[in-house]
Amino acid sequence: MSHVSTAQPDTIGMTAEGEREGAIVAVASNTNRRALMLLVVLAVAFAFAPLVIYPVFLMKIMCFAIFASSVNLLLGHGGLLSFGHTAFFGLAAYSTGYLAKNAGLTPELALIAGVVASLMLGAVFGAIAVRRSGIYFAMITLALAQFVYFMAVQNPQVTGGEDGLQSIPRGALFGVIPLNGTALYVFCLVLTLFAVALVHRIVTSPFGHVLRAIRDNRDRALTLGYKPERYQWIVYTLSAGLAGLGGGLKALVLQVVTLTDVHLTNSAEPILMTLVGGIGSLSGPVIGASVIVAIQYYLSPFGAWVTVLQGLIFIACVLAFKSGVVGLLTAIETRIRQFRTRQGDKNPRGRTTDEQERS
Amino acid sequence: MDLFDLPLPILFGQLMLGLLNGSFYAMLSLGLAVIFGLLNIVNFAHGAQYMLGAFLTWMLLTYLGIGFWGALIIVPIVAGLTGMVIERVLIAPLADADHLYGLLLTFGIALVIQGGFQVAYGAAGIPYRIPEALAGGQRFGAIFLPNYRLFVLVVSLTVCIGLWLAIEKTNLGAYLRAATENPELVSVFGINVPLLVSVTYGLGAALAGFAGVLAAPIYSVNPTMGVELLIIVFAVVVVGGMGSIAGAVVTALVLGLIEALTKIVYPEAASIVIFVIMIIVLMVRPTGIFGRTA
Numbered sequence: 001m002s003h004v005s006t007a008q009p010d011t012i013g014m015t016a017e018g019e020r021e022g023a024i025v026a027v028a029s030n031t032n033r034r035a036l037m038l039l040v041v042l043a044v045a046f047a048f049a050p051l052v053i054y055p056v057f058l059m060k061i062m063c064f065a066i067f068a069s070s071v072n073l074l075l076g077h078g079g080l081l082s083f084g085h086t087a088f089f090g091l092a093a094y095s096t097g098y099l100a101k102n103a104g105l106t107p108e109l110a111l112i113a114g115v116v117a118s119l120m121l122g123a124v125f126g127a128i129a130v131r132r133s134g135i136y137f138a139m140i141t142l143a144l145a146q147f148v149y150f151m152a153v154q155n156p157q158v159t160g161g162e163d164g165l166q167s168i169p170r171g172a173l174f175g176v177i178p179l180n181g182t183a184l185y186v187f188c189l190v191l192t193l194f195a196v197a198l199v200h201r202i203v204t205s206p207f208g209h210v211l212r213a214i215r216d217n218r219d220r221a222l223t224l225g226y227k228p229e230r231y232q233w234i235v236y237t238l239s240a241g242l243a244g245l246g247g248g249l250k251a252l253v254l255q256v257v258t259l260t261d262v263h264l265t266n267s268a269e270p271i272l273m274t275l276v277g278g279i280g281s282l283s284g285p286v287i288g289a290s291v292i293v294a295i296q297y298y299l300s301p302f303g304a305w306v307t308v309l310q311g312l313i314f315i316a317c318v319l320a321f322k323s324g325v326v327g328l329l330t331a332i333e334t335r336i337r338q339f340r341t342r343q344g345d346k347n348p349r350g351r352t353t354d355e356q357e358r359s
Numbered sequence: 360m361d362l363f364d365l366p367l368p369i370l371f372g373q374l375m376l377g378l379l380n381g382s383f384y385a386m387l388s389l390g391l392a393v394i395f396g397l398l399n400i401v402n403f404a405h406g407a408q409y410m411l412g413a414f415l416t417w418m419l420l421t422y423l424g425i426g427f428w429g430a431l432i433i434v435p436i437v438a439g440l441t442g443m444v445i446e447r448v449l450i451a452p453l454a455d456a457d458h459l460y461g462l463l464l465t466f467g468i469a470l471v472i473q474g475g476f477q478v479a480y481g482a483a484g485i486p487y488r489i490p491e492a493l494a495g496g497q498r499f500g501a502i503f504l505p506n507y508r509l510f511v512l513v514v515s516l517t518v519c520i521g522l523w524l525a526i527e528k529t530n531l532g533a534y535l536r537a538a539t540e541n542p543e544l545v546s547v548f549g550i551n552v553p554l555l556v557s558v559t560y561g562l563g564a565a566l567a568g569f570a571g572v573l574a575a576p577i578y579s580v581n582p583t584m585g586v587e588l589l590i591i592v593f594a595v596v597v598v599g600g601m602g603s604i605a606g607a608v609v610t611a612l613v614l615g616l617i618e619a620l621t622k623i624v625y626p627e628a629a630s631i632v633i634f635v636i637m638i639i640v641l642m643v644r645p646t647g648i649f650g651r652t653a
Contacts (some may be wrong), residue, residue, distance in 0.1 A: 048361055140597055268466065307477060315449065
């Protein structure tokens with residue numbers, strides 16, 4: 001049907017878009033391959049970056065990239081906005097830090113313990129939160145996270161109260177390889193790649209497809225026999241575990257865990273990172289984390305201006321750049337391709353939404 | 360500790376404090392509910408607008424010498440107008456987008472306002488003196504009730520009841536309720552719905568600002584005072600459900616009382632008791648106590 005008219009694929013494209021009009025704009029590069037290419041470029045960049053940039057700063061970015069990926073998984077593919085992911089990040093950070101420091105666990109065991117703790121808390125909170133959707137979901141997750149925050153404040157014998165847990169030992173990986181310098185950096189990079197690969201695996205699986213079906217049309221998915229709440233609960237729990245991985249790793253990298261790691265502002269940051277990078281895209285959280293952590297790092301002398309700037313970025317992204325940096329790159333790339341194949345009929349808008357989002 | 364072993368003055372003091380907190384929860388959750396009903400967004404900037412009210416009160420006194428009573432009139436007007444501008448310029452363009460974008464947008468607005476005041480005045484609390492006419496208190500036997508707290512309680516309840524009457528009994532309230540149900544149909548009848556939306560948002564912001572004025576002499580004025588309160592108000596809204604205004608007010612007052620009583624019986628749990636109640640309500644009745652079953 002290609003040579004009859006170019007209007008036809010356009011119309012199809014528009015109805016597909018029209019159906020989701022107003023919904024959360026989940027972006028991605030045009031194909032699986034392109035998204036992976038962007039990711040490889042980022043991975044290579046991170047592998048060589050420590051030659052010119054302060055490594056701890058880069059490792060902090062990676063911790064937050066994992067954290068943002070967890071929020072992205074939930075928001076971009078589940079359509080669920082959690083305003084309380086700091087609870088899982090913080091719980092894992094405290095658990096990992098406490099066990100590494102006071103129980104003398106090796107870093108990988110402490111990290112696993114932190115992730116397991118987050119998974120369990122995620123399973124409990126998820127069961128409560130998925131009872132409501134949309135805006136209520138955001139408010140409930142926020143309140144639950146505040147609950148965890150108060151618990152952390154009130155148990156200083158575990159969390160160290162205002163001082164937090166300080167000088168957490170990094171120890172030796174498997175009790176053999178000391179986690180310092182290059183080894184720590186490689187450890188971080190491998191875990192970050194693992195996290196991104198895991199998200200990729202989840203969203204490209206049949207589970208991921210059902211999840212997006214529920215996001216786009218809950219009633220239809222229900223009619224088809226899927227249980228929306230069960231799927232949302234599973235993805236929430238997985239996402240909590242992933243946030244825990246980011247938190248636990250942060251405890252090992254920065255060797256300090258404080259109340260800011262369970263505070264509300266720490267819930268907003270991964271959301272902002274996801275929004276800046278591009279909701280639903282694979283490399284968006286990595287790009288977003290780089291941007292936001294860099295802003296905090298380089299603009300820290302300006303104090304509260306950072307808060308103002310973050311607010312302005314929130315506003316700008318929501319009003320003008322709903323699809324973030326990756327969306328912008330995709331748009332540019334599409335323009336170029338359209339320009340090159342102007343006579344052909346490979347209009348990328350004819351693609352279905354699901355294909356566009358697979359990456 | 361047993362409730363009845365307590366000296367009466369302490370018990371009464373706590374109950375009074377509970378009602379007082381509850382009345383702030385009520386004013387803020389009312390504004391949130393009205394905005395949510397018509398605009399379908401959760402106004403994350405609500406806490407910042409409340410904080411703005413408290414700061415404006417202090418600024419009026421410090422820079423212009425205008426006292427509490429003047430602030431009580433000027434601040435809600437300023438907060439309301441600011442709210443209407445925010446709605447027109449920032450929120451209205453998002454009318455067709457997913458609700459979550461409205462939430463993120465208002466969160467960004469809250470960050471800008473909060474950060475701005477932090478830059479200008481730091482994070483420390485600023486005291487504001489109770490107005491002369493309301494200093495002192497009433498003594499009933501062993502019980503001492505500060506005048507200002509009584510005043511806040513009466514005024515906030517009056518405002519809540521007034522708002523309820525305005526929505527239930529006036530023409531404007533009828534338009535509002537109709538537009539909440541079906542905005543397109545209402546606009547067909549010749550009612551300017553976008554204007555109604557702006558006015559509603561402005562009204563919510565004005566109410567938050569008004570609560571901020573009342574809060575200035577009791578709580579210390581600082582940039583984060585709104586965020587902390589807002590999270591509790593969210594839990595209150597989830598518990599009460601956004602279906603009924605009277606329900607929201609009752610829920611807010613009762614939760615304020617429960618919180619205060621917990622402070623006597625088991626102080627460690629006072630800061631989390633509202634969240635625990637929220638969890639229980641969600642398990643038993645996910646739509647909230649007064650919520651409509653969706």
